[in-house]
Amino acid sequence: MADQAQQLRKIAWERKKKAKYITVSSGKGGVGKTNFSVNFAYLLAKNGKKVLLFDADLGLANVDILLNLSPKNTIIDYFEKNLSPKELITTSNYGFDVIPASSGFSKLASISEEDFEKLIEIFVYIDEKYEYIIFDAGAGISENVMKFVAISDYNIILTQAEPTAITDAYALIKVANKDYGIKEINLVINRITDEKAANALFDNLQKIIDKFLKININFLGYLREDTNIIKSVKKQQPLAVFNPNSVYIKDLSAVLQKLNGITVEIPKNNISLKDILRRLVS
Secondary structure (H helix, E strand, C coil): CHHHHHHHHHHHHHHHCCCEEEEEEECCCCCCHHHHHHHHHHHHHHCCCCEEEEEECCCECCHHHHCCCCCCCCHHHHHHCCCCHHHHCEECCCCCEEECCCECCHHHCCCCHHHHHHHHHHHHHHHHHCCEEEEEEEECCCHHHHHHHHHCCEEEEEEECCHHHHHHHHHHHHHHHHCCCCCEEEEEEEEECCHHHHHHHHHHHHHHHHHHCCCEEEEEEEEECCCHHHHHHHHCCCHHHHCCCCHHHHHHHHHHHHCCCCCCCCCCCCCCHHHHHHHHCC
16 A cells, blocks of 8 residues: 555656756766756755755765765665655755765665655655755766656756767767657766867767757856866865856856756855955965
8 A cells, every 4th residue: 555655646746746857967977067066056046946956876975075064864864764855854054955865885876666766755745845956966877877867857967078978978868868768958068178169069969969869959058177166175165155256157157047047146256355365375
């Protein structure tokens, strides 16, 4: 009876879900996906949206580290201690909530269909509480990644201008399209020099995709290389807080404005002169 009730709740959620579910993924690791997700969540929250950031790299937690959080419970506790979804939600200091992943639990590297059905219970609970639910997914084409891709309203693939990253991004797009029936993907190019280089890279990738796949790929834009990111990671703060006037945040704001009409305003820099001088020498 419990399994039947769970299935009915899943069907109801799929039909009536109100929040916008967005998966941020990448073909390979190390392209800046979690930094993108954290700052994405912050900018939306700063513009009055109710946002939850779900660390969907279930066995390799990163979001809580970047935000300097010490969560009481993580996703492994949800499975092993049978916690309620409410007990998983951690409030950040930046206006959005987080559901943290766990570190070093291989059993979460490839969760079963049964366990993913249990994850749906979380989405049923949080759906009406938030406007945006962002999944910071793992890298690659594992089943874990593709399960989040498959249930999302919008999929953003982050890549960068190097052969392995582009090849792996194409592989992710191919699997999403051919194996999971995804018809639309949004692409963002990170760590690029300028608009001309970004457009050239996208044009080349689009030609290959148009030739071999049946999927619409939207180019949301690019994020220029920014040394401030490393500094913000060391401070365990979103870059949009650490340095809201950085080129990365300006570029990210432009990217978000292209995503289904999402508009954002770059937070004003209220940093004191003392803080500015301190950061110049840090």
